[in-house]
Amino acid sequence: MPDGQEVHYGDYVQDDRVHKAVYADQAVYESELDNIFHKKWIYIGHESQVPNPGDYWTTWVGKERMIMSRGSDGAVHVLYNRCPHRGSLICNNEHGNAGKAFRCPYHAWQFYMDGSVRQVPMKQGYDGVIDYKDPQFSMVRAERQGNYRGFIFASLSTEGEDLETYLGQGARAAFDDICNRSPQGEAEIVANCFRIIQHSNWKIFLENQLDAVHPSITHHSTGDAAAAMQKKYKDKTGDDAPMGYQFLADFTLPFEKWDSLQTVGFPNGHTQLTGYMGLRPRDPVTLAHEAALTDAYGAERMDEILSTNVHHVIVYPCLSVQPPLQQLRAVRPLGPNKTLTEIWHFRLKGAPDGIYERALAYYYHVNSPSTMVNADDLNNFRAIQEGLAMVGGGDWVSLHRNAGQDTVDNGVTHSVTGMSEMPMRNMFAAWKQFMTEGN
Amino acid sequence: MAAICSVETQLAVERFLYRQAEIVDDREWDAWLALFAEDGKYWMPATADQEVADGQPNIFYEDLFLMEMRIKRVCHPYAHSQAPTQRLSRVVSNVIIESEDGATGDIVVRSKFHLVEYRLDDQRYFGGKYRHHLKQTDDGYRIQLQRVDIANVEGPFGYVLQTWL
The missing domain is CATH 3.90.380.10 (Naphthalene 1,2-dioxygenase Alpha Subunit; Chain A, domain 1)
Known part of the structure; x- marks a missing residue:
């Protein structure tokens, strides 16, 4: 630890050498996820991976499990792979075609390729309780999504440079x-x-x-x-x-x-x-x-x-x-x-x-x-x-x-x-x- | 699909497959190359339902030249990832002859394998099926094509495959 009790990650990096903690320390790693992988633009996939409506591929951004999908209108979406109902992964396969909608295997909530809710089974249980069309009951989209010449990126932060500026x-x-x-x-x-x-x-x-x-x-x-x-x-x-x-x-x-x-x-x-x-x-x-x-x-x-x-x-x-x-x-x-x-x-x-x-x-x-x-x-x-x-x-x-x-x-x-x-x-x-x- | 064939043929094919397993486990590289026909190929597809090797991604697709290259590499004194080397042990079973050509004696046979790879304090397991196209020669069978479908074909792989499974 270059700085005693209080760690300044900047001290780990000098002009011509770096401290070994940047590679091996769990706390540094967690901080990298927060400050780099969950903030900066991260590559998701190429749009040609999902050529047809209903196609999807799954991947990771830091600790987050993400889905890239193709909607019926041809748009590509990046979503968190999580059911808004009880939190299960929606897609367990690495890739596939979901047809018209993703279907959660737990209670069969269904979602369009853009994450919006399509159908909830036995919805009478929600009558007068919630409006399941409320966005909080949709799958969550990546905070930001960008496309550079067919290469799709996401940033899980609402702030920061746009994709083209970031790439430079x-x-x-x-x-x-x-x-x-x-x-x-x-x-x-x-x-x-x-x-x-x-x-x-x-x-x-x-x-x-x-x-x-x-x-x-x-x-x-x-x-x-x-x-x-x-x-x-x-x-x-x-x-x-x-x-x-x-x-x-x-x-x-x-x-x-x-x-x-x-x-x-x-x-x-x-x-x-x-x-x-x-x-x-x-x-x-x-x-x-x-x-x-x-x-x-x-x-x-x-x-x-x-x-x-x-x-x-x-x-x-x-x-x-x-x-x-x-x-x-x-x-x-x-x-x-x-x-x-x-x-x-x-x-x-x-x-x-x-x-x-x-x-x-x-x-x-x-x-x-x-x-x-x-x-x-x-x-x-x-x-x-x-x-x-x-x-x-x-x-x-x-x-x-x-x-x-x-x-x-x-x-x-x-x-x-x-x-x-x-x-x-x-x-x-x-x-x-x-x-x-x-x- | 299974063919009706003689006990002698079944035995000869099984002996060939068992001997091949022993050769690759024990790294008898000259004997390994000698198992293949001159234009023989070792093929491990990248997907379970892959029908052709040419022009597509494969995990392995090697002729005798590429196999010899791989052998030269693992035998090279500077091949540091071979120090220590991996140790392999496999069982081949469920040997089912699919066809026997009445005129040439050529065989198509499928079988199952289960193998353990030990390297650097770590043990990996592979299982899968072989499908051999064997050519009958005056000197016994030669491999025209060996297809290897591993159960974990899509990975992820915890390390690469340095030699053939």
Whole structure:
């Protein structure tokens, strides 16, 4: 405890190091839910997850269980998954179609997709007692709901910046860069959610996503194995190995390559890692994609779109997005040492099939439950969490790499190298702001 | 669906499935690869009702090249998530032959499995069904396709699956 009896969470975050309590302390975690997850804009899902009236998906915002639903008028709603009668969860399934109405399994109160009450059984018991059409007997909507290019967010606070302002240039790029790559300007989610529990704090995952020092070390074995098999495939078949082999081999790029990348920090903790993968080779798929985008937008705009050099975006505090590979991972904290990740990928409407196959290959090799990449990350995360949960052995976590060397221009921070720990420092600057701004 | 087949065929198929279970539990990797036909595949769908693997998300969908890659990874000296490694123990049962091709001797067989995985003081349980398409060769059966449907297919998974179930 840096400050004796009275804890000021801001003291846990210094310019180049953070106190271990931010990862391992239950009270800090509860305060994060109150000050961050229950206040800021949190990703719910993509509107294409609920294409038809009555469709719904469930998810979490902090400790709250939420439903995203599609009404008969086509509108998307975000509701608390709670019956106003006696408080039961309404939807026990992860997703489904509720037909005309949600029906509580306990007493069969029914609700339209916007949460308003449709029917109450044996309503004579309420005659002269209550008006069950009173809003207090409807399912409660998220305090605020927003949609940026088809990506639905909710904030459980009535106050604060609107969604677009909160996302700012830094986070909007994640969604713009996905949608712009579609000749129709739209992404469509693939209705498959891989869910993996991390036995670690939610911040450890976000930090790791933009940590360009770890891949060649953590994923050494996978990179080596992929490179060896890439060669064997070619020798044996005469053909180049499928693209997935390269995705894996890329994890052991030499440090000079990682050094040459850029990381960019934006307000509210949003942070980017600029691209390192050669995703614009001269293969037929890429050429067909270029042609489709040129038809839609003209050659100059096509070139601008495909030259966008953002490999990875952290949309703080809830998402890791890899726009050129159409991957999205949502973080759902379940405790200081337990985090659910919901892992999705997207199709680009109107883009050639091969572009989807590329996304699918990445989804399989890096993000599926059989991943040979995250196997090593998850092993690290668990070990980190166990180390940080100790009482002794040191109190601080070092974020010193290239500290003091970042350049700040108009609120946007640039690192001097892709291997800088600037992304972690940028995320913690927002953490400190969010955790202390109400006080 | 179940086929009428000889006791000898039933026994030969069961022996093959039991031996495969032992091979993967005991990490006999060369023997594992040798179980598969040259174009054989190991497939674990992402949903229970999934009908095709190609072009869709899967938990596992691997040919011999990808299986060899996975083996190279777990055998790599820097594979830190294999230290300690997972230990597996499974039982295969309820072996029902669905069809036997009278001309080729090829078999389609379904079975159930129950397995325990132990790693880092933690034990996980998996149960599910196998569906093997076996090709008869001069040297015994080879796996053309092994489909694995686990009961907890939608997860959430407390850790990833580093090797095949």
